[in-house]
Amino acid sequence: MKGFKALTPIAEAQRVIINAAAHKPAAGRVPTPQSVGLYAAEDVVAPVDVPPFDRAAFDGYAVRSADTLGASRTNPITLKKTGKVVTGGEYQGALGPGEAVEIATGAPLPRGADAVVPYEEAADRGDYIEVYRPVPQYYYVSRRGEDVTAGEVVLKRGRRIKPWDVGVLASLGIREVSVYRVRAALISTGSELVELEEAPPPPGRIINSTRHVITALLRDMGVEVSYMGIVPDDEEKIRNAVSKALSSHDIVITTGGVSVGEPDYVVKAVARLKPEVLIHGIAARPGRPNSAAVVNGKPVVMLSGFPVASIVGFEVFVKPIILHMVGAREEPAPVVKATLTRRVTTPINVRSFVRVRVVRRDGRLYAEPLAVTGSGVLSTLTRGNGLLIIPENREGYDEGEEVEVLLLGPVEG
Numbered sequence: 039m040k041g042f043k044a045l046t047p048i049a050e051a052q053r054v055i056i057n058a059a060a061h062k063p064a065a066g067r068v069p070t071p072q073s074v075g076l077y078a079a080e081d082v083v084a085p086v087d088v089p090p091f092d093r094a095a096f097d098g099y100a101v102r103s104a105d106t107l108g109a110s111r112t113n114p115i116t117l118k119k120t121g122k123v124v125t126g127g128e129y130q131g132a133l134g135p136g137e138a139v140e141i142a143t144g145a146p147l148p149r150g151a152d153a154v155v156p157y158e159e160a161a162d163r164g165d166y167i168e169v170y171r172p173v174p175q176y177y178y179v180s181r182r183g184e185d186v187t188a189g190e191v192v193l194k195r196g197r198r199i200k201p202w203d204v205g206v207l208a209s210l211g212i213r214e215v216s217v218y219r220v221r222a223a224l225i226s227t228g229s230e231l232v233e234l235e236e237a238p239p240p241p242g243r244i245i246n247s248t249r250h251v252i253t254a255l256l257r258d259m260g261v262e263v264s265y266m267g268i269v270p271d272d273e274e275k276i277r278n279a280v281s282k283a284l285s286s287h288d289i290v291i292t293t294g295g296v297s298v299g300e301p302d303y304v305v306k307a308v309a310r311l312k313p314e315v316l317i318h319g320i321a322a323r324p325g326r327p328n329s330a331a332v333v334n335g336k337p338v339v340m341l342s343g344f345p346v347a348s349i350v351g352f353e354v355f356v357k358p359i360i361l362h363m364v365g366a367r368e369e370p371a372p373v374v375k376a377t378l379t380r381r382v383t384t385p386i387n388v389r390s391f392v393r394v395r396v397v398r399r400d401g402r403l404y405a406e407p408l409a410v411t412g413s414g415v416l417s418t419l420t421r422g423n424g425l426l427i428i429p430e431n432r433e434g435y436d437e438g439e440e441v442e443v444l445l446l447g448p449v450e451g
């Protein structure tokens with residue numbers, strides 16, 4: 039913790055920043071098929087029933103259930119066939135006593151009918167059918183409004199729209215939906231950086247890989263990303279870049295220039311914008327340099343330039359802030375219990391994020407730590423498939439101890 043006056047606990051840092059971030063992103067309407075992955079900006083109410091009519095749930099015969107009372111294999115009930123209705127068609131007229139209409143799955147039930155006898159429970163005798171068992175009312179009938187009832191809220195504000203949500207909206211005839219358009223500005227800082235397009239980098243320079251990690255994480259959340267380029271290690275230039283980005287974006291994210299082990303240009307530059315709150319350094323390992331501020335209600339998240347540390351900062355600050363902006367809840371992540379293959383020691387009062395490899399052996403799951411330290415060892419996230427989060431009140435876990443692991447990929451073995 040050398041150089042930091044104090045490290046703010048993660049829960050407190052999140053609470054302070056989120057409470058101060060009063061800005062809300064604008065909403066806009068998009069075609070329903072293009073809304074997948076975005077967040078609903080308003081409740082969507084069903085304008086009609088789905089299905090819009092009683093329909094057959096099985097191929098067979100539409101009947102009046104009362105006409106089938108007492109039917110059996112030894113004493114079948116005989117009903118007169120009066121027609122046929124196929125999917126997409128409609129039976130003209132009404133079904134009378136002692137009558138049956140051949141019907142296909144999905145076809146609307148004729149007026150007067152209240153049940154369907156499947157082919158397997160009847161026999162076709164030409165002009166009439168024999169029914170071999172009694173059927174109750176609405177037997178093999180999909181009722182009107184059974185799926186969705188008119189007036190029902192089918193999509194709540196803040197819900198991230200899933201592929202099946204699109205199907206429901208389409209079934210209701212809803213062509214457009216109002217969604218939040220979260221606009222994020224991403225600024226890379228560091229005179230040592232070169233872009234991927236300039237690879238291989240000259241001696242002493244490194245590829246700006248963190249830019250692509252954060253961009254991918256933002257896009258995975260359905261956020262529109264504007265990359266503002268690399269700004270050199272110059273406090274005035276960084277301040278101007280952040281100020282400009284704030285004028286047209288909902289959240290500004292910077293990478294690099296936040297650690298006290300390097301000139302912390304970014305934190306000083308943001309401090310000159312007179313933020314309502316500013317947090318420099320969090321109790322996380324890796325990721326303690328990650329910082330955040332709120333300027334005129336808009337969040338500015340200052341991430342470490344090291345890839346793994348920046349991912350931790352994204353999970354701590356960026357994701358919760360964006361979810362708060364759109365009124366959404368964090369989606370549950372897959373967690374498994376596994377046996378630790380070797381001891382992991384971490385500092386007390388710091389939340390530690392340990393990359394692990396989860397493997398299955400002899401029907402049991404094991405977690406192999408890949409790197410206890412190293413905020414820039416990005417390859418451990420691709421070689422591993424899980425994250426062991428050690429809370430602030432623990433100094434680690436012993437070998438052989440059962441731990442909970444957040445899965446980032448499929449289990450090996």
